[in-house]
Amino acid sequence: MLIVEGLVRRYGDLTAVDGVSFTIAPGETFGLLGPNGAGKTTTISMIAGLVPADAGTITVAGEPMGPNAIAVKRHIGLVPQDLAIYPELTARENLMFFGRLQGKRGKELTDRIDEVLELIGLTDRQKDATKEFSGGMKRRLNIGIGLLHHPALLILDEPTVGVDPQSRNAILESVEALSGEGMAVLYTTHYMEEAERLCDRIAIIDSGQIQAEGTQDELIRLTGGVDTIRLTGSGETAAAAQTLRALPAVERVDADRRSLTLTVHEAPTAVAGIVTGATGAGMSLSDVEISRPDLESVFLQLTGKALRD
CATH class of the missing domain: 3.40.50.300 (P-loop containing nucleotide triphosphate hydrolases)
Structure with a gap:
């Protein structure tokens, strides 16, 4: 048209x-x-x-x-x-x-x-x-x-x-x-x-x-957008982090005493394997949170400005 x-x-x-x-x-x-x-x-x-x-x-x-x-x-x-x-x-x-x-x-x-x-x-x-x-x-x-x-x-x-x-x-x-x-x-x-x-x-x-x-x-x-999965819990977080770093979908794992923050591709399909890997390594999970990039984050990356600027 x-x-x-x-x-x-x-x-x-x-x-x-x-x-x-x-x-x-x-x-x-x-x-x-x-x-x-x-x-x-x-x-x-x-x-x-x-x-x-x-x-x-x-x-x-x-x-x-x-x-x-x-x-x-x-x-x-x-x-x-x-x-x-x-x-x-x-x-x-x-x-x-x-x-x-x-x-x-x-x-x-x-x-x-x-x-x-x-x-x-x-x-x-x-x-x-x-x-x-x-x-x-x-x-x-x-x-x-x-x-x-x-x-x-x-x-x-x-x-x-x-x-x-x-x-x-x-x-x-x-x-x-x-x-x-x-x-x-x-x-x-x-x-x-x-x-x-x-x-x-x-x-x-x-x-x-x-x-x-x-x-x-x-x-x-196009902008290389990746998802974030945050695992909160107790137990063997260090061992879980080491296990999860080996998964193909996982780009990065940041660990602290009670949580792991993972940078991953296609979180909805990867999350089941990540939860299985973390629990199998001895981490007891209390919460799993998925964050996906949105249009606002793409806009900020491309223009360096918020849409309403």
């Missing part, structure tokens, strides 16, 4: 985007993660045809995209981080206005507005002025506006910033439903747990370049 190849965008001496390439398939939710200033917003602006690329190409639903490519923009629904709604209008009036801008009329438009209101959970508030809405409700209406024309590609730029937990969960559920219906979704966020929950694949961008791309598991493997 989206093919991005070699995108470059410069602002004077600053190269904001430097050779960015990725693809998104129909029904796929693709996460673009990066710290502030990494190039996310500039990349999104080029994909949406808002600013020109200095180099590279963008193809949406088989058509080339650029600032002057008007027809192809019908395939895109853009939900910006800044709210794009009229506070004096009701939710339904906002949707009616934007629907008409998108060329929809009559029963087709009213039926679609009903569908969108149901999806974003605002049916019971559709006649209220949006200036009376909470931040989360405004965000949900912002998403609804982007959905009105059945876009093939929905771009969501940090759609849950500043919303309450209930609205945030409603937004995430809506996004999950959209990808399930075959819509391609490009999602940026400052919340790592959102990316882990929603995204089929993730690209980590920093200094204008894609540092890594893949599924969550692929990213962890």
